[in-house]
Amino acid sequence: MTGIRKVLAAVFVGLALTLSAAAPAAAEAAPAAQAAQAAPAAPADKLKLTVAGDGAEGVTIQATHADGRRLEQVVRLVLTATGPDGQRIGPVQLEPQPEGHGFYSSGPLLSAGKWKVTVKSSAPLQSEATATVQAQAAQAPPAPKPVAVTEPADGGGADWWPIAAAGLVLVAAAMGVAMLFGRRRTD
Numbered sequence: 001m002t003g004i005r006k007v008l009a010a011v012f013v014g015l016a017l018t019l020s021a022a023a024p025a026a027a028e029a030a031p032a033a034q035a036a037q038a039a040p041a042a043p044a045d046k047l048k049l050t051v052a053g054d055g056a057e058g059v060t061i062q063a064t065h066a067d068g069r070r071l072e073q074v075v076r077l078v079l080t081a082t083g084p085d086g087q088r089i090g091p092v093q094l095e096p097q098p099e100g101h102g103f104y105s106s107g108p109l110l111s112a113g114k115w116k117v118t119v120k121s122s123a124p125l126q127s128e129a130t131a132t133v134q135a136q137a138a139q140a141p142p143a144p145k146p147v148a149v150t151e152p153a154d155g156g157g158a159d160w161w162p163i164a165a166a167g168l169v170l171v172a173a174a175m176g177v178a179m180l181f182g183r184r185r186t187d
Contacts, residue, residue: 047075047121049129056138057110061094061119061129063102071102076122079106083135084113094119110135 046066054060059079063071080090094104110133118130 047071047125047127049077049119049121049127051117051119051129051131051133053133053135054105055136057108057112057135059106059109059117059119059133061104063104063121075125077104077119078122079109079117079119081110081115081117081133083110083115087111108138112137 048064048066048068050062050064052060052062059081061077061079063075063077065071074096077094078091079094080088080092082088089109092106092109094106097103097105099105112135115133115135116130117133118128120126120128
């Protein structure tokens, strides 16, 4: 047997041993993966609701499972709020936002002041969270300051064109000289 055939035979034997050793481990991992997929659907699961202000007149809510897993399904969240001078808002049903799984936002809902906000989720993932939110009127970004556009005193940087043209002429001349003197005559 030649050296190349011995190497190829060793590679195939090693590949066969690796595949035969990996097959039982994959067979044992399949039931564990199925059990892990069944875990999120447990009916006794609770939600963790994180309630915060959005920096203006709205409220944001991040909903996750109590054990920290990401929320994959849409849940029904209802917001109620009590504000300054006893003002009441709600119940308001919140819709999921495209920013991510489990992210909900009320949009502009509150007036300026300190609000006690309560968010509840319905069955089967029942939960409730209350937070104090400081709402403030939305502020417009500052107007951009005008910028004066002036040309530099040295002509605006247009001095590179003559240098580039001179470089092209030199390259063309060098190629022409090389072609003239590089030919061999066969007489």
